[in-house]
Amino acid sequence: MSISRRKFLGWLGAAGLSTTLSKAASAATTKHFTGYPDSVGVLFDNTRCIGCRKCEAGCNKVNELPAPDQSFDDLTVLAQQRRTTARAYTVVNRYDKVNHPKGPLYGKIQCNHCLEPACASACFVRAFDKTKIGAVTYDETVCVGCRYCMIACPFEIPTYEYYKALTPRVMKCTLCYPRISKGLLPGCVESCPTESLTYGKRRDLLRIARERIHRFPERYVDHIYGEHEMGGTSWLYLSAVPFREVGMREDLGVTPAPELTAGALSGVPIVVGMWPVLLTGIYAISKRKEKIASAEKEQAVTTAVEQAKAEAEAQLAEALAKAEEEKKKAIESEGQKALKEGDKPQAEEADKTETEEDS
Amino acid sequence: MSEDTATIGKSYFTPFNIIAGLIVIMGLVLTVIRFTGGLAATTNLSDYNPWGLWIGFDLLVGVALAAGGYVTSAAVYLFGMKKYHSAVRPAILTAFLGYALVVLALHYDVGRPWRLPYPFIVQQGTTSLLFEVGACVALYLMVLFIEFTPVPLEWLGFKHARNLVVKLTLLLTVFGVVLSTLHQSSLGALFLIAPSKLHPLWYSPYLPVYFFVSSIIAGLSMVIFESTLSFRFFKHKMDESHSAEKDTIALGFGKAASFVLAGYFIIKVIGISAGNQWHFLTTNYGLWYLVELLGFVALPCFFYAVGVRDKNVTLIKWTAFWTVIGVVINRFNVSMIAFNWHLPSSERYFPHWMEIGISVFIVTVGLIAFKFIVTRMPILYEHPEYKDAH
Numbered sequence: 001m002s003i004s005r006r007k008f009l010g011w012l013g014a015a016g017l018s019t020t021l022s023k024a025a026s027a028a029t030t031k032h033f034t035g036y037p038d039s040v041g042v043l044f045d046n047t048r049c050i051g052c053r054k055c056e057a058g059c060n061k062v063n064e065l066p067a068p069d070q071s072f073d074d075l076t077v078l079a080q081q082r083r084t085t086a087r088a089y090t091v092v093n094r095y096d097k098v099n100h101p102k103g104p105l106y107g108k109i110q111c112n113h114c115l116e117p118a119c120a121s122a123c124f125v126r127a128f129d130k131t132k133i134g135a136v137t138y139d140e141t142v143c144v145g146c147r148y149c150m151i152a153c154p155f156e157i158p159t160y161e162y163y164k165a166l167t168p169r170v171m172k173c174t175l176c177y178p179r180i181s182k183g184l185l186p187g188c189v190e191s192c193p194t195e196s197l198t199y200g201k202r203r204d205l206l207r208i209a210r211e212r213i214h215r216f217p218e219r220y221v222d223h224i225y226g227e228h229e230m231g232g233t234s235w236l237y238l239s240a241v242p243f244r245e246v247g248m249r250e251d252l253g254v255t256p257a258p259e260l261t262a263g264a265l266s267g268v269p270i271v272v273g274m275w276p277v278l279l280t281g282i283y284a285i286s287k288r289k290e291k292i293a294s295a296e297k298e299q300a301v302t303t304a305v306e307q308a309k310a311e312a313e314a315q316l317a318e319a320l321a322k323a324e325e326e327k328k329k330a331i332e333s334e335g336q337k338a339l340k341e342g343d344k345p346q347a348e349e350a351d352k353t354e355t356e357e358d359s
Numbered sequence: 360m361s362e363d364t365a366t367i368g369k370s371y372f373t374p375f376n377i378i379a380g381l382i383v384i385m386g387l388v389l390t391v392i393r394f395t396g397g398l399a400a401t402t403n404l405s406d407y408n409p410w411g412l413w414i415g416f417d418l419l420v421g422v423a424l425a426a427g428g429y430v431t432s433a434a435v436y437l438f439g440m441k442k443y444h445s446a447v448r449p450a451i452l453t454a455f456l457g458y459a460l461v462v463l464a465l466h467y468d469v470g471r472p473w474r475l476p477y478p479f480i481v482q483q484g485t486t487s488l489l490f491e492v493g494a495c496v497a498l499y500l501m502v503l504f505i506e507f508t509p510v511p512l513e514w515l516g517f518k519h520a521r522n523l524v525v526k527l528t529l530l531l532t533v534f535g536v537v538l539s540t541l542h543q544s545s546l547g548a549l550f551l552i553a554p555s556k557l558h559p560l561w562y563s564p565y566l567p568v569y570f571f572v573s574s575i576i577a578g579l580s581m582v583i584f585e586s587t588l589s590f591r592f593f594k595h596k597m598d599e600s601h602s603a604e605k606d607t608i609a610l611g612f613g614k615a616a617s618f619v620l621a622g623y624f625i626i627k628v629i630g631i632s633a634g635n636q637w638h639f640l641t642t643n644y645g646l647w648y649l650v651e652l653l654g655f656v657a658l659p660c661f662f663y664a665v666g667v668r669d670k671n672v673t674l675i676k677w678t679a680f681w682t683v684i685g686v687v688i689n690r691f692n693v694s695m696i697a698f699n700w701h702l703p704s705s706e707r708y709f710p711h712w713m714e715i716g717i718s719v720f721i722v723t724v725g726l727i728a729f730k731f732i733v734t735r736m737p738i739l740y741e742h743p744e745y746k747d748a749h
C-alpha cells in the first residue's frame with residue numbers, strides 16, 4: 001500500500017516537473033522589456049569621428065580619474081587597440097584596415113548601458129542598477145569583488161582595481177549619471193568637437209539615426225548597432241562599414257542576458273519542491289524492501305532453527321533407540337555426540353543467511 | 360590510537376610534515392602578499408580575465424571533487440545500499456573539508472572578502488546564479504558540518520549529543536542532495552550568461568546538467584580514489600569492515616560510475632548535435648574537445664565496465680584516478696582554456712606562480728586536517744561503543 005502511494009507520488013512529481021519546465025521556458029521567452037520610456041542614451045556616428053581623444057580627456061576630467069600615462073593629446077596611442085581600464089572609462093581606437101574611401105575609422109568604447117544589463121543580472125549583491133533615466137550605476141559600498149559582472153558583460157566593459165589591496169572597485173562608465181541627473185551633458189559628449197556624439201532620449205536617437213541612414217544611404221550601413229543587440233542598449237552606433245570591421249561583435253544576438261539564465265533559475269523551485277518528495281519516496285521503497293528482506297530473513301532463520309531442532313531430535317531418538325541395545329555407558333556418550341552435531345548445522349544456517357543479507 | 364600518538368611524538372620530522380610545513384610557510388607568506396599588495400601582486404588576472412585558477416580550480420574543481428559526500432550518503436541512506444556504509448564517513452569528511460577550503464579560497468579571490476556575507480544580509484541579487492551558488496554552498500557547508508559532528512562527538516564521548524545528531528541523518532541527507540543538485544548545476548549555469556566568450560563546443564544550454572552529472576562521476580571516482588589512498592597510508596587505522604568493504608565499494612561505485620559516464624557521454628553528444636557544432640571538431644579546440652570527450656569520458660566508462668566485469672579492482676582504481684583528472688580538465692576547459700577563446704593569445708590567461716602556490720597551500724591545509732582527523736577520530740573504523748548503531 002505504502003509503496004504504491006509513494007510511487008504514485010513520484011510519478012506525479014516527474015509529470016509535474018516536465019509541465020513546469022515547459023511553462024517556465026515559454027514564460028522566459030515571452031517576456032520582453034524594451035527599456036524605460038523616456039530613458040536617455042548617446043548616439044555615436046563613426047563617419048564624423050576624427051579620433052582626437054577629446055572625449056577621453058573630458059571623461060577623465062568629469063569623473064576625476066587618475067591622469068593617464070600618456071597625455072590625451074598624444075595620438076600615437078591609437079596605433080594599438082586598447083580597451084577600457086580601471087583608469088579609463090572610455091577609449092578611442094583607430095581601425096586602419098577598413099574599406100573606407102576617407103581612410104581609417106575610429107571607434108569609441110564605453111559601457112553601453114544595456115536595457116537589460118548582463119552585469120546587473122549577474123551581480124549577487126545587486127550592486128548595479130538600471131536607473132529610470134537609462135544609466136547603469138554601480139554601488140561600491142556593497143560590491144564584494146567577485147567579478148562575475150566582468151564575466152557576464154558581453155561588451156567586456158567593467159574593469160577592476162586589481163592593484164588596490166583592500167578597497168578595489170569595479171570601474172565603468174556611469175553615463176555621467178550625476179551630471180545627467182542635473183541636466184548636464186555627459187563629459188565625453190560635451191567635449192566632442194565634431195558632434196560624433198549625440199545625447200538625447202533613446203527614442204529620439206533611434207529616429208535621428210534612421211533619418212541619417214535614410215538621407216545618406218551610401219554613407220552608412222543599414223543597421224543601428226545597439227537597437228537590438230543583447231536586447232538593446234542605451235548607446236547606439238552608426239557606422240560607414242560593417243560593424244565587425246570597427247571592432248564590434250556582430251554575433252552577440254538579440255537575447256537579453258537575463259534570459260540566458262532564466263531557464264536555470266526556474267529550475268531552482270522545481271528541484272527544491274520535487275527532490276525531497278522523490279527522495280523520501282525512494283527512501284520509503286528501499287526501507288520497505290529492507291523490511292521485506294529482514295522478514296524473509298527472520299522466516300529463514302526460524303525455519304532453519306526448526307529444521308535443525310527436528311534433525312537433532314530425530315538423531316537423538318535414533319541414538320537412544322540404538323542405545324537400548326548397548327550398554328548404559330555407551331548410551332550416554334552417543335547421546336552427547338548427537339546433541340553436539342545437532343547444534344552445528346543450526347549455527348551454520350544462521351551464519352549463511354546473515355552473509356547473504358549483507359552482500 | 361595511543362601508540363600512534365606516541366610514534367608521532369617521537370619525531371615530528373617525517374617527510375610529510377617537512378614538506379607540508381614548508382608549503383604552509385610559503386602559503387602564509389603569499390597570504391601576506393595577497394592582502395597587502397592586492398590581486399595584482401599575486402595573480403595574472405586582468406580586465407579580460409577576471410576569473411583564474413582560484414575560481415577554475417579552487418571553486419569549480421573543489422566543489423566537484425567534494426561531491427562524494429552527497430553521492431555516498433544518498434546511496435547508503437536513501438537508496439538503502441548499506442554495504443557501502445563504511446564509505447560514508449570518509450566521504451563526508453572529505454566533502455566537509457573540501458567545502459570549507461572552497462570557502463577559504465574564495466577569501467583570497469574576491470576583492471573584499473569580509474563582504475562575502477553581504478549577498479545574504481545586505482542585498483540579495485536573486486537574479487544571479489552566483490547568488491544561488493553562494494547560498495547553497497553556505498547552507499551545504501552547515502549541513503556537512505552537522506553530518507560530520509557525530510565523529511568528534513564520539514571521539515569526545517558525548518553520547519547524547521551524538522545520538523541526537525544521528526537521528527537527523529535522513530533529513531540531512533535529503534537536504535544535502537537538494538543543495539548539491541542546485542549548486543553543482545549552478546556552477547555550470549554561471550557560464551550560461553557568457554555565450555559570446557565560451558567556445559561553442561563547451562557552451563551549451565545543458566551546462567548545468569553537464570556539471571551536475573559530472574559531479575556524480577567525480578564524487579563516485581573520488582570515493583574510490585580516496586579509499587585507495589586511505590588504505591595505503593592509514594591502513595593501520597582501518598577496522599576489518601572498512602578493509603573488507605573497500606573492494607566492494609570499488610566494484611559498486613565503479614559500476615555506477617561507468618553507467619553515469621555512459622549517460623554523460625550521450626548527453627554531451629546530444630548537446631553538440633542540438634547546437635549543430637560538429638564543424639568545430641576539425642579545429643584545434645575541436646581536437647582538444649575530442650581528447651576530453653573520448654579520452655576522459657568514453658575511455659574511463661569503458662575501463663570501469665571492464666574492471667567491474669573482471670572484478671579487477673586495480674584497473675578500477677586507476678580508472679578512478681583518470682576520471683578525476685578528466686573532471687579537472689573539464690572544469691579548466693570551461694573556466695579557463697575554452698573561455699575567452701576569441702581573444703588574441705596576448706590577452707589570454709595563464710596563472711601566476713603565486714596563484715598556484717596559494718592553491719597548493721590550500722590543498723595542503725586540507726591534507727593536514729584530513730590526516731589529523733583520520734588518525735584520531737573514528738573515520739576509518741567504527742567506534743567500539745557505537746558498533747552496529749547505524
Ligand code: SF4
Pocket residue numbers: 110111112113114117118119120136152153154155156157158172
Ligand atoms: S555594457 Fe556591460 S557593463 Fe555596461 S550595462 Fe551592458 S552589461 Fe553592464
Ligand code: SF4
Pocket residue numbers: 122123124125126127128142143144145146147148149150170
Ligand atoms: S564584482 Fe561587485 S559588482 Fe561585480 S558582480 Fe561581484 S559583487 Fe557585483
Ligand code: SF4
Pocket residue numbers: 058059060062063089090110172173174175176186187188189
Ligand atoms: S558618459 Fe561620462 S562616464 Fe561615460 S564615457 Fe562619457 S564621460 Fe565617461
